[in-house]
Amino acid sequence: MLYLVGLGLHDEKDVTVRGKEAIEQSSRVYLEAYTSILGVGKERLEEFYGKEIIVADRDMVETDSDAILKDADKVDVAFLVVGDPFGATTHADLLLRADDLSVPYVVIHNASVMNAVGALGLALYNYGQTVSIPFFTDSWRPDSWLERVRENARLGLHTLCLLDIKVKEQSEENLARGRKIYEPPRYMSVPTAISQLLSLLPPDLTSSSYSPDAPVPQPDVLDPHTTLAISASRVGHPSQTFVSGTLAELATLDEERFGGPLHSFVIVGRTFHALERDFARRWAVDPQRWDEVSKKVYAVRD
Template identity: 60%
Template sequence: MFYIIGLGLCDEKDITVRGLEAVKGCSRVYLEAYTSILMVHKERLEAFYGKDLILADRDMVETESDEILRDADKEDVALLVVGDPFGATTHTDIVLRARNANIPVRVVHNASIMNAVGACGLQLYNFGQTVSLVFFTDTWRPDSFYDRVKENADLGMHTLLLLDIKVKEQSEENLARGRKIYEPPRYMSIPQAVAQLVEVEAARGAGVLAPDATLAIAVSRVGGGGGQERIVSGTLAELLAQPPAAFGAPLHSLVLVGRRLHHLEVEYAETFAVDRASWRRVARDVYGCALD
């Protein structure tokens, strides 16, 4: 059996009972370590699970999946994934590879940012397409995400933006020279994300992301215990003006608030506002939300 098991969002104790039972019965357990990060070190997971974990980086998951699936038709093998197993297309691909090899597959679900983002006060059924925002470079500044954001905005829906992370990445020079030298991990901050949004809005000019008239909510370490979770709401301009420390430690996500905004959503997210009066004013005057 090939198990693909969600670990949740915080630490070693977020695994489900079903998931933990499966891990304990596996001959090999891989930890996928590049589409997201957990808030604890691998050693804590190993101590809690009672199993050694094999780190599976991008190369292994995407190009050496046969090694992960080796003998899974005769013994139990698991791939551990931060969040929920189907939070990344990579994991869908390895499930398909297992099925094509006639290996039985069992998926154990868990919490992910896709549902935990409800902690910011916005109702999950008012979210549209989720969009990824990648790091801009000097030569590559993709803006195709803007079209997806606009589609959501035209329907009045909220947009969850997943901010880029770079783990075990090579520089262009090292990649060209075939040198296995990796750059330090990088995690996109909220100010950097908002700056990129504002830049693309200035180029596109459709008014979808007007800095002073677009409400947004920044979230960090949602589901984290011990006070790690951080939520900050405001206009894009207000969020851009905050120091990076205001948003807590990575990983970060950003929600763009849609015009189909309920007054209960306004009141809940107001708790996290940089400026409550400004938050309510924009919700009322720009979004047309009826407030007492």
């Protein structure tokens, strides 16, 4: 049996009872280690579960899945995923391969950022499409995700933005030369993500400043001075950190203000209402500005 086990968001103790039982009875245990991270290392997991853990990088999962599934029709194998197996990432490809090999499987769910983001106080049923923001390079600045943000905005919906992480990545030169030399891990911060977003907007938006007398922009016009957002760092950890404000305000803060990785943020949609406004005001960079923009642009009324 293949067990696809969600580990939750914080540490080794966030696993469910069913998940822990599946791990303890498995002959081999793999930890998917490239789409997200826990707040503890694999040594803590091994001590708590009483099992040696094999770290499965992107290459193993995507190109050598047969090694993971080997003999899984005869013995139990556990594949561990931070968060939920079908949350911020999906491992449907692994299960399809299991089907091809006639390997039975069980999925054991857990909390992920997709539902834990409810801690921001925004109604989960008012979220639209989730987007992932990748690191830009000098020659690669993908922007297809921005249209999905605008589509959500036109419908009045909130957008959860998940930020890129680079774990066990190779430089272009080392990749071209076939050298197995890996770059240090990198985790995108909220200011970096918002700065990249702003770089894709028309210059007249990013150069303007907020004025209470300015016309209200259309919902899909991401004016950085009148678009509200809430950052969410290390969601589910005791050190989780939330900061609310306009895109322009969040972009200018020091990274230390947001706490350690992993970072994400939510662009607030026009379905915003008074309870959500008041809940998120507690983390506002400027509570007065937060209320002004909420009232004029988002039409929030008490």
